Amino acid sequence: MESQGESTPDHLREGVASGILASIEQDVERRGGSTARRLVGAGVLGVVGTLGVMHLVLGHPMGHHPTWHASAVAVIWSGILIVSLAAYFLQIRTPSLPLAEAAGIGVLGLGLAGICGAACSNQHFLVWWADTQVGARLSGELGPALSASCFGLVVTIFIGAVAALVFTLSNRGRPIRPVLAALALFLLLAPGIALQSYDVSWGVFWLWLLGTAVGAYVGIALGTRVGRPVR
Numbered sequence: 001m002e003s004q005g006e007s008t009p010d011h012l013r014e015g016v017a018s019g020i021l022a023s024i025e026q027d028v029e030r031r032g033g034s035t036a037r038r039l040v041g042a043g044v045l046g047v048v049g050t051l052g053v054m055h056l057v058l059g060h061p062m063g064h065h066p067t068w069h070a071s072a073v074a075v076i077w078s079g080i081l082i083v084s085l086a087a088y089f090l091q092i093r094t095p096s097l098p099l100a101e102a103a104g105i106g107v108l109g110l111g112l113a114g115i116c117g118a119a120c121s122n123q124h125f126l127v128w129w130a131d132t133q134v135g136a137r138l139s140g141e142l143g144p145a146l147s148a149s150c151f152g153l154v155v156t157i158f159i160g161a162v163a164a165l166v167f168t169l170s171n172r173g174r175p176i177r178p179v180l181a182a183l184a185l186f187l188l189l190a191p192g193i194a195l196q197s198y199d200v201s202w203g204v205f206w207l208w209l210l211g212t213a214v215g216a217y218v219g220i221a222l223g224t225r226v227g228r229p230v231r
Contacts, residue, residue: 069198077191081107084184098175101167105176105220106184109163113189116155125196126151126204145203152193152211153218160185160219161226168227176224182217189216 086092087103122128129135129151130144138147160182168176189212197205 070195073191073195077188080187080191081110084188097180098177099180101171101174101176102180102184104171105160105163105167105181106188108167109159109185109216110188112159112162113155113192116159117192126200126208145201145207148200148204149207149211152208153215156185156189156212156215157219157222159189160216161223162219164220164223165227166223168224176220178217178221178224181220181224182213185216185220186213 084103084107087099088107091100092103093100117123117125120128122131126144126148130139130147135147135151138150142150163185164176164178164181186209190209193205193208193212197208
């Protein structure tokens, strides 16, 4: 009995590994390897999204943040990213809700945001924006809240357009709903805005979110529209 009890974990591990390999092999034979491709795609998206979160969190100065704030943002961010990756890998969709495609665009956009954040000379993005000629002028004429909204609008139009264009060109024939994809991108960017907005007014925070939401939709709609004729 003891020898059987000791050998059971090995049998279980071998059985699980054999089952996974058999499933992928069967999928390759029957459906051209779609599961294997989704696995690779989810892995790539996971790396991109995780690097985006890492750059946006680790690059941000935390001296003025309480421990709970940074921890809460990181936990929420990770949870949204995991759900997005699961939706993409499992290809969760309904006839009217292509959730997998929306999640894929959202994670790509998060990765692009991380690249932009790493390239920014000041990790307090609104401070950097206010120091630019355009940002300083908008802050002086419209106030910091509307200036933050313009910043979120412009940046997210760029991020959404590039992410949607790349996804559209690399996933031919897959339906994309700009509203749904924009919601996914917005949810993945919102924790970063919360992290950046700890010491600003509520007006700046909410209008930054509003500009980001509008920019996500405009950018993704533009990217998908440009990508379709090219195909």
